[in-house]
Amino acid sequence: EKGMYPHYMLKEIEEQPNVVRKILQAYENEKGELAIDAEILQAVNYADRLYIIAAGTSYHAGLVGKYYFEKITGIPVEVHISSEFGYNMPLLSKKPLFLFITQSGETADSRQVLVKTKALGYPTITVTNVAGSTLSREADYTLLLHAGPEIAVASTKAYTAQVAVLALFAYVAAKDSGKTVDFDLKKELGIVANAIQTLVDSKEEMEKIAHEFLEVSRNAFYIGRNLDFYVSLEGALKLKEISYIQAEGFAGGELKHGTIALIEEGTPVFSLVTQKAVSLNIRGNVKEVVARGANPCILSMEGMEEEGDRYVLPKVHPYLTPLVAIIPLQLISYYAALQRDCDVDKPRNLAKSVTVE
Numbered sequence: 001e002k003g004m005y006p007h008y009m010l011k012e013i014e015e016q017p018n019v020v021r022k023i024l025q026a027y028e029n030e031k032g033e034l035a036i037d038a039e040i041l042q043a044v045n046y047a048d049r050l051y052i053i054a055a056g057t058s059y060h061a062g063l064v065g066k067y068y069f070e071k072i073t074g075i076p077v078e079v080h081i082s083s084e085f086g087y088n089m090p091l092l093s094k095k096p097l098f099l100f101i102t103q104s105g106e107t108a109d110s111r112q113v114l115v116k117t118k119a120l121g122y123p124t125i126t127v128t129n130v131a132g133s134t135l136s137r138e139a140d141y142t143l144l145l146h147a148g149p150e151i152a153v154a155s156t157k158a159y160t161a162q163v164a165v166l167a168l169f170a171y172v173a174a175k176d177s178g179k180t181v182d183f184d185l186k187k188e189l190g191i192v193a194n195a196i197q198t199l200v201d202s203k204e205e206m207e208k209i210a211h212e213f214l215e216v217s218r219n220a221f222y223i224g225r226n227l228d229f230y231v232s233l234e235g236a237l238k239l240k241e242i243s244y245i246q247a248e249g250f251a252g253g254e255l256k257h258g259t260i261a262l263i264e265e266g267t268p269v270f271s272l273v274t275q276k277a278v279s280l281n282i283r284g285n286v287k288e289v290v291a292r293g294a295n296p297c298i299l300s301m302e303g304m305e306e307e308g309d310r311y312v313l314p315k316v317h318p319y320l321t322p323l324v325a326i327i328p329l330q331l332i333s334y335y336a337a338l339q340r341d342c343d344v345d346k347p348r349n350l351a352k353s354v355t356v357e
């Protein structure tokens, strides 16, 4: 029930601090350490490459997941859009492990890949929010998201749950294989939960941003580098699907290779600055669009902020910034949709689970 909330989407956005805490509890062993089923860890240790298969928002979470497995666990990862992979399969490594990321566990595009990879005899894991769903039943192993039912068509808390579970999975797999990991994920995810709460508590500010930047715009761009690029893709998708404003997410450096032609006087450009190593580069990209008339909305991380930034995100571990950077983008999309009298929970042309290929 959405109770006192005007929309499920807002309720689900606000549930996100607890979703992160719930995941920490669900994946804790008797000793209070983060843990994952030993058979699943064995499958990861045996594999020479991970293939992440997903669609839409889950694909965007998969991109972040690739980063985690490559950086923390040290295993090569490919991320594929399920509707492409099944019909144009890349050359596979010798010992592939397939990881299906699907909130509903029912997405037909992802299921057809599962059916094909199983027929080839490869091991499969489904990361899903729905125990007993088709992809969960059909895969060898399941990791649950523990996000609670997601009713709004636009995915919010399932995305953060996917990113958190993938971070946890990569972290536990790294430790299991004897790699040294120089941070305490349990502690860092606790900090993330509090940071998300701070952002949710500042939702009036996001409403103002939606008003300032998206009241009359026909389009909007989202830019970032590294992890911020992946969050830009997801931020743009959220805005498109519920407000119908044309939006695109880009790698900061890529805009100038063509799309910058679309920048006009006042075009909103949401720019994420959470990654220290590329913060100068992304700020350079912001200058490029501003020189063409763009209206930049810079969201930077505490410690990296500069004068003129529109919002400063509470500081979290650099690997975990997607979990906080997405929150204002979800809220901005929500308020932009309200501003346009859109049906926030049930956007036109969309269904919660897409069971046709």
Ligand code: F6R
Pocket (backbone or CB within 6 Å): 055, 056, 057, 058, 059, 101, 102, 103, 104, 105, 106, 107, 110, 153, 154, 155, 156, 237, 241, 352, 353, 354
């Ligand atoms: C976006 C959205 C969709 C889904 C996609 C995959 O807000 O909800 O893009 O992410 O249809 O669905 P699942 O994760 O259920 O496989």
